[in-house]
Amino acid sequence: MKLADRTSRISSSPTMKVTATVDRLRREGVEVIDFGAGEPDFATPAPVKAAAHDALDHDFTRYTPVAGIVELKRAICERYRHDYGVDYKENEVIVTAGGKQALYNTALTLFGPGDEVITHAPYWPTLTEQIKLADATPVLVRTHPEDGFAIHAKAIVDAVTPRTRGIIVNSPCNPTGALVSESELAAIADVASARHIWIVVDLCYEKLIYDDVPHNLPGVLAEKCRDLTVLCGSSSKAYAMTGWRCGWALGPAKVIAASVALQSHETSNVTSITQKAAVEALTGSQAPVKAMLDEYRKRRDQLHAWLSAEPRLRCRKPAGAFYMFIDISDVLAVDGFRTSIDFADALLQESRVAVTPGEAFDAPGFIRISYATSMENLKEGSRRLLAFVQKHAPKTTYA
Numbered sequence: 491m492k493l494a495d496r497t498s499r500i501s502s503s504p505t506m507k508v509t510a511t512v513d514r515l516r517r518e519g520v521e522v523i524d525f526g527a528g529e530p531d532f533a534t535p536a537p538v539k540a541a542a543h544d545a546l547d548h549d550f551t552r553y554t555p556v557a558g559i560v561e562l563k564r565a566i567c568e569r570y571r572h573d574y575g576v577d578y579k580e581n582e583v584i585v586t587a588g589g590k591q592a593l594y595n596t597a598l599t600l601f602g603p604g605d606e607v608i609t610h611a612p613y614w615p616t617l618t619e620q621i622k623l624a625d626a627t628p629v630l631v632r633t634h635p636e637d638g639f640a641i642h643a644k645a646i647v648d649a650v651t652p653r654t655r656g657i658i659v660n661s662p663c664n665p666t667g668a669l670v671s672e673s674e675l676a677a678i679a680d681v682a683s684a685r686h687i688w689i690v691v692d693l694c695y696e697k698l699i700y701d702d703v704p705h706n707l708p709g710v711l712a713e714k715c716r717d718l719t720v721l722c723g724s725s726s727k728a729y730a731m732t733g734w735r736c737g738w739a740l741g742p743a744k745v746i747a748a749s750v751a752l753q754s755h756e757t758s759n760v761t762s763i764t765q766k767a768a769v770e771a772l773t774g775s776q777a778p779v780k781a782m783l784d785e786y787r788k789r790r791d792q793l794h795a796w797l798s799a800e801p802r803l804r805c806r807k808p809a810g811a812f813y814m815f816i817d818i819s820d821v822l823a824v825d826g827f828r829t830s831i832d833f834a835d836a837l838l839q840e841s842r843v844a845v846t847p848g849e850a851f852d853a854p855g856f857i858r859i860s861y862a863t864s865m866e867n868l869k870e871g872s873r874r875l876l877a878f879v880q881k882h883a884p885k886t887t888y889a
């Protein structure tokens with residue numbers, strides 16, 4: 491049976507594979523500590539759920555405009571105006587089924603055969619797969635653990651060729667937790683502007699930044715190259731709404747109109763009830779976002795302290811998102827595991843702890859721990875992880 495060529499160019503989401511394995515084991519009655527999940531463990535805030543109930547009670551259950559209800563488009567524009575001082579109009583925003591669809595629509599709208607699209611690695615795998623789905627070619631610029639996986643403008647600019655059509659920046663970055671600095675982004679934007687290259691920013695973790703550091707990426711891009719910028723955001727991580735599927739893209743009217751046309755033949759509007767809930771999330775009190783961030787910070791610090799007991803699990807505290815990205819190459823070097831996939835498989839089989847191997851993010855030798863789980867799980871999971879490492883690579887071998 492012959493499938494279309496594009497199916498052989500794309501592999502299914504490796505991060506979702508971990509989730510599926512954990513699901514299967516749990517259904518078989520196996521108790522697993524899940525450090526794989528890339529989603530908040532918190533409940534969606536009560537007022538957001540109430541808005542959805544209200545929408546149902548009022549039979550708000552029909553098709554909406556493809557780009558989203560006006561109320562929600564206004565709420566998104568107002569949120570970005572309030573948070574970043576940027577000005578977007580209703581025809582410059584589309585509501586999508588998660589940030590994933592915002593990025594996908596954008597890739598299909600902007601990129602095509604023969605185009606190169608630069609992004610930074612390690613990366614969230616969907617970004618490169620979407621570039622390929624658009625028949626374009628991903629060009630990877632490596633970031634490095636030594637400087638916290640910082641994104642350097644020079645490295646990005648050095649990768650630009652006459653075929654470069656776009657640059658995708660993810661900040662905070664999944665899996666590294668790194669933020670791009672405003673000055674580095676400004677330097678990238680200068681080159682993009684001079685060479686008419688699109689800049690797409692994946693801001694899905696924008697509300698999960700631990701310190702009060704400057705991160706007004708929309709403001710920088712509005713000043714430098716607004717006409718070449720698409721901002722993709724999401725309610726998933728900030729408001730604990732992953733299952734509701736609501737994201738958005740903000741960009742030039744022409745780009746958004748093309749995205750709307752695509753989406754009109756793909757999925758039409760985002761679920762009507764979800765849209766009403768998202769209005770509440772964006773316009774209501776932002777206190778739940780802060781409360782969740784405060785809790786993630788505590789978990790990050792505690793997890794880091796626990797893991798520091800084993801210096802061969804090399805990691806830094808991430809600046810954003812909720813992942814600890816750990817260099818395990820020192821452990822791999824001695825314990826007979828060839829790859830971090832082997833390591834993650836054995837950790838799951840023997841110790842019942844699920845982590846995502848670095849290969850999923852083009853970073854062999856690493857594992858990613860999501861700390862979007864309870865402190866209790868983090869404590870028990872780290873205990874098991876440390877015991878696993880000690881068993882397979884006893885410290886005495888280093889004496």
Ligand SMILES: Cc1ncc(COP(=O)(O)O)c(C=O)c1O
Nearest residue numbers: 528588589590614664694724726
């Ligand atoms: C970097 C990054 N961007 C975008 C998304 C998309 O999330 P959603 O489609 O739920 O908004 C994710 C989800 O894991 C992500 O990690």
